[in-house]
Amino acid sequence: MEEQRAEARFPTVGDGSGFADTDRVFKEELQLALRNRGMLLEGLRYPVTPTGLHYLLVHYDIPEVKIEEWRLNIGGLVSRPMSLALDEIRKRPARTIAVTMECAGNGRALLAPRRISQPWLLEAIGTAEWTGTPLRGILEEAGVHREAADILFTGLDRGVEGGEVQHYQRSLTVSEAGREEVLLVYAMNGAPLPPQHGYPLRLLVPGWYGMTSVKWLERIEALADPFQGYQMARAYRYSQTEDEPGEAVSLMRVRALMIPPGIPDFLTRTRLVQAGTVTLMGKAWAGRLSISRVEVSVDGGSTWSDARLGEPVSPHAWTTWTCLWNAIRGSHVVCVRATDSEGNVQPLEQQWNVGGYGNNSVQRVTVIVQ
């Protein structure tokens, strides 16, 4: 009987510290990597990422949804609580916007030591055309009370993280939640949301890292105090130690990525390119800011030349950049870095943080020119 009451114990990974500092990945990291796919970087050629190439992140399991029973419940500090079926949400004013979304953990596995978690390198990125109804309209109809501080979003999915059994939950301040571009979306690239991207309904918060865009939404609540659940107070903080609260992770940092040029070596993915003129290209984005400059280096970041910028795909999506390179024989480390409209530049090396968040250090691609 004693044993039955004992708390569930989960095995630890590696030395139990939660970190690793060799190139060898643990099978638990591989397990996460196989569940949470990244966008193949050649996918940077498309303005809108085909749905099957968009990155994916599922903390727990994709929940089973019975659409006849599913409702979106709006409650807490509101004058008129609501319970809406999907059809009712689809009848509301609709908006479609192309939005670039990136996981806050993108680049995590490039930090040393790395947090043992989803081991993203560079590929946790994608742009989709999302269709939904502005959250603001629903909040106005429900009548959020003046004293409300936060709007809490709860997903149907449950799991254990940091020793706590939980639903996936994130909050926004009332003013962030009321921004005009924040949507409750039910379609992705013109088709109903696929199960893995949040069917039947998800929150979409352009400009923020992906963790804010809660999938499989079941409840929206207005709260008097800032929400202090696991995904707000413990995860997604820029902290230097486990105990330090650190600043909350929020908007996406400036970043450019390039389509690796030429052809890959199958195993190492080192690139092979013919000498001569090579067009380097890719995309750049900066959360809520715009891109003011993209530069390319073919010597590992010692010298830089300006790339040409195109128009952003939408005010909330990435911008195409291109740059001609006169490739000469030898081995080169090709890099790209972007600058945003406030002058923030991607670093050559990112300052470390516990969770491995917001690593926007420059991409480095080894290219052999023959």
Ligand SMILES: Nc1nc2c(c(=O)[nH]1)N[C@H]1C(S)=C(S)[C@@H](COP(=O)(O)O)O[C@H]1N2
């Ligand atoms: N309910 C729920 N919402 C969630 C998640 C989750 O695990 N459960 N993952 C979040 C994270 S960390 C990211 S990066 C994005 C990923 O969205 P995507 O899988 O559609 O690309 O969803 C966010 N919303």
Ligand SMILES: [Mo]
């Ligand atoms: Mo994420």
